[in-house]
Amino acid sequence: FDLQQCCVITSVLACSKQKNKVLHRISPAAGIMSNSHLFLKSAFPRAPLANGVGRYVCQLQRITLKYCKNHGSSKGMREFLENDLVDFSRANPGVVVxxxxxxxxxxVMSAEYLDGDRQWVNCGNSTRDEIRKWVEVLRTQATGPAGGARLRKLWHTDVPSVQGPWTPFTHQHPSTNVAQFPSEELGRVQGQPQTATEVLLEMFKAQQLEGGNKSGKTEGSS
Structure with a gap:
C-alpha cells in the first residue's frame, strides 16, 4: 500500500471506532428511555368513590411546607408564606397546613390525601407564582389508580353503551337507508316554525277541501 491508501484506511478505522464508542454510550440510555413506559401501570381516569356525583370532597387533607430561613433557594417559598399562605388557609379550611x-x-412541599397517598414537590429555586400554582395543582388533583399511571383513554364509563356511540342516523327512520341523496324532503330544516305564507297556504287548502265536500253533498242530495 502506498502512503495515501494507508492514511485512508487509518481514518476509516478511527471513524468506526469513534462511532462504536458513541453507540456504546447512547445505547444503554436509549434502551432505558424506550422501555421506561413498559413499567408504568395503565388505568382509566376516574374519580375516587364517585367524588363529585353528590357533594364534592377535597381529597387533599394535609400539606407540609418545608423551607430554609436563610438559603437563597427558599426565597420563593418564603415569599409565598408571607403573602399567600393566609389566603390559602382561609379559602380551604378543610386542608391542614x-x-x-x-x-x-x-x-419541599409534601401533600397527603384521603386514600393515604403522599406526593412531594421539589420547590428549590422556584418563584412565588410557581409555588402558588403547584399548591393549586396538589389541591385540585385526585389520587387513586390513575395517579402516576399511563392513561389508556381520556374518558371512561362504568356502563358502556349497548347500541354504540351516537351518530346523526341513530334515531332516524329506516327509510333513510334506501333514500337517494340529495333529497328535498330530508334536506328540510327540522324543528323550524312555520312561516306566515305556509300557514296561509294550509288554510287555503283546508277551505278548498271543505268547499269540495259541501259541493259533493249538495249534488248527492239533489
Missing part, C-alpha cells in the same frame, strides 16, 4: 423550617435544606 404545616410549616416546617429546616436549616440549609431545599424547599
Amino acid at each position: 404545616y410549616v416546617k423550617p429546616r436549616r440549609h435544606r431545599t424547599a
Whole structure:
C-alpha cells in the first residue's frame, strides 16, 4: 500500500471506532428511555368513590411546607408564606397546613390525601407564582389508580353503551337507508316554525277541501 491508501484506511478505522464508542454510550440510555413506559401501570381516569356525583370532597387533607430561613433557594417559598399562605388557609379550611423550617435544606412541599397517598414537590429555586400554582395543582388533583399511571383513554364509563356511540342516523327512520341523496324532503330544516305564507297556504287548502265536500253533498242530495 502506498502512503495515501494507508492514511485512508487509518481514518476509516478511527471513524468506526469513534462511532462504536458513541453507540456504546447512547445505547444503554436509549434502551432505558424506550422501555421506561413498559413499567408504568395503565388505568382509566376516574374519580375516587364517585367524588363529585353528590357533594364534592377535597381529597387533599394535609400539606407540609418545608423551607430554609436563610438559603437563597427558599426565597420563593418564603415569599409565598408571607403573602399567600393566609389566603390559602382561609379559602380551604378543610386542608391542614404545616410549616416546617429546616436549616440549609431545599424547599419541599409534601401533600397527603384521603386514600393515604403522599406526593412531594421539589420547590428549590422556584418563584412565588410557581409555588402558588403547584399548591393549586396538589389541591385540585385526585389520587387513586390513575395517579402516576399511563392513561389508556381520556374518558371512561362504568356502563358502556349497548347500541354504540351516537351518530346523526341513530334515531332516524329506516327509510333513510334506501333514500337517494340529495333529497328535498330530508334536506328540510327540522324543528323550524312555520312561516306566515305556509300557514296561509294550509288554510287555503283546508277551505278548498271543505268547499269540495259541501259541493259533493249538495249534488248527492239533489
